[in-house]
Amino acid sequence: MNPNFEALIFLLKSCKSTRHTKQVHTLLITNGLLNFNFATPFMWNTLIMAYSQSTAPHKTFSLYTQMLINDIHPNNHTFPSLIKASPTLLSLRTIHGHIIKHGLGLGLGLDDFIQSSLIQFYGDHSEIEDAHKVFNENFGPDIASRNTMLNACFRNADIVSAENMFNQMPHRDVVSWTTMVNGFTKNKQYKKVMDFFGLMLGSNVRPNEATLVSVLSAMANLSCLDEGQACHGYVVRNHLNLSANMGTALIDMYAKCGCINEAMQVFSMVNVRERGICTWNAAIMALATHGLLDQALELYELMQKAKVRPNSVTFVGALSACARGGLVDKGLEIFGSMGQLHGVQPRMEHYGCMVNLLGRAGLMDRALELIKDMPFEPDCSVWGALLGACSVQGDVGLGEVIGLCAIEAQPMHCGRYVILSNIYATAGRWAEAAEMREMMAKRGIKKVVGWSRIWQVA
Structure with missing residues (x-):
């Protein structure tokens, strides 16, 4: 093999920016290594992969077009880079069509890397049904494809499918368990996190850093100190x-x-x-x-x-x-x-902090002026901050107006009812205070009940 070719391919794989990729691309051309007689799928795939990792996805597709023009047939190493570089769902569907056209997307012929790349793209773009179709095209998906499908389900809040798929997996590795734990955490199903982490410990699969970070997040949201300390102890004992x-x-x-x-x-x-x-x-x-x-x-x-x-x-x-x-x-x-x-x-949360600061300091006029000057419409968090300030300052009139608006905007937020009820109570308006509590009861608004569990991290 031409030593210049080997050196340039090595440089191409090491490129970290579009500028460097273009420089090596130019050297390939000037050294005659992109001519019809010498070019190979391997070389084109390497060049496509290099551009797909840079900030020039359009160049990736341009190279793919040139590859086809030069009658170089793409293979299973060509398409994962093209899928990664696809800027839109439409371009991805076009690439998916080419995969099928070249015999790489039907039945047992579906390559595992291509399958995982397609599932991830469809999942990231909220096309979970298409992700399922791609997954089902392969009668024997590998564990990487299964894990990618689990993640796609969670990204689209398809939690039932994720659980069913996990239960049917013939083999589960640490990525499988971590995907489940992380998925439940992101979907705020913290009790499920604890359940699956307990099952993971019983399966003799050792948690890694990503697993523990997700579990600790769930423990934080559930205020599970004992379990959190046990996880900390696991980190120390295992020298993580x-x-x-x-x-x-x-x-x-x-x-x-x-x-x-x-x-x-x-x-x-x-x-x-x-x-x-x-x-x-x-x-x-x-x-x-x-x-x-x-x-x-x-x-x-x-x-x-x-x-x-x-x-x-x-x-x-x-x-x-x-x-x-x-x-x-x-x-x-x-x-x-x-x-x-x-x-x-x-952002909105910063304005909320400032409204809270000014309002609690008794500078209600400045707080209202700040809301008026916001570059976007205030949301419930900003009005909630002002409502809290009204409670501190005992401003019943403004508090009543803002409180009722906040309740209308967030009818299931218990804090809005409680604050307005307290404002009424402070002003001696006991009937209105009781009315707020009754409204909460009628709408079934309750505080989250605490809970605990015991398990051991080896």
């Missing part, structure tokens, strides 16, 4: 790396279980170089939520000194700390710095 993701999950779990000291101990144990923005955000939010406002703002400043650029979540934590502490000037300073210094445009 306390990465940014693992550290963030543990910080969040401990904070939501009321253990702020343990949360900050975990933060201090995460290597400084491994602390991602998510780790800093979790710690700032934990401190703010537990009323350690000065420490939260100190950590916000320390993060910037560590050259970690804040994002929108960071500002929610910092502004929440200001709101809880009544730090109006500091809050206005941070809010003003978002776009000017950090290039982060305020």
Whole structure:
């Protein structure tokens, strides 16, 4: 084989940007390695794959067209890159048609890599029925295709299908179990997470970092401290790396279980170089939520000194700390710095924090003015923040108007009824307060009942 060819193919596989890919592509042309006599499917596939990994998907399809023009027949290594580079569902369907045309998409001939790529694309674009059709085209899908199908089901909230498929799998690996745990977590079915994690432990499949991060998220939302500590113990006993993701999950779990000291101990144990923005955000939010406002703002400043650029979540934590502490000037300073210094445009949740801050400080006029100047229509979170401020300030008139509007917008949100009921009660309007409670009962609005379980992580 031509040594120049081998060297250029190696460079092509190593390309990390469109510019580098184009440079190697040019060398292939100038060295005569793209002529009709020398070109092979392997070379074209490598070039297509390189472009599919860059920011030039249109070039990927242009190369595929040239490949067909030069009478080079695509094979099972050609299409996964084309599927990945497809910018729209229409282009994907065109590629799917070519797969069938070239005999790679029927019955046992469906390649596993092609199948997984198609399932993932259809699942990502909410075409779950097409994903099922592709999955069923292969009479013997491998475990990777099965795991991809599980993930596609969860992404489209087709949880029943995911469970049925999982139960029918002849073999399950750690990815299968983690996909189930992660899928239930993202769909907020936290009790299911705990059930499946218990089954996983009994199946002798060892959880990995991704599994534990999802499980810890469920434990945090259920305030399962004992189980969370057991997971932490598993991490320590098995010498698992306390990465940014693992550290963030543990910080969040401990904070939501009321253990702020343990949360900050975990933060201090995460290597400084491994602390991602998510780790800093979790710690700032934990401190703010537990009323350690000065420490939260100190950590916000320390993060910037560590050259970690804040994002929108960071500002929610910092502004929440200001709101809880009544730090109006500091809050206005941070809010003003978002776009000017950090290039982060305020979102709805940031305006909600500012409305909460101004309203609780008694600056109701400024809070209303801020809502008026918002670049988009306020949602229920903003009105809810103002309703909470009305409760603090005892503004019955404004609170009644906003409260009734908030209930109309979110009729199943128990907090809206409770706050308005409390506003009425504070003003001595007991009949209206009772009416709010009765309305909750009639609509079947109840608080989530706590629960617990016991199992052991080896």
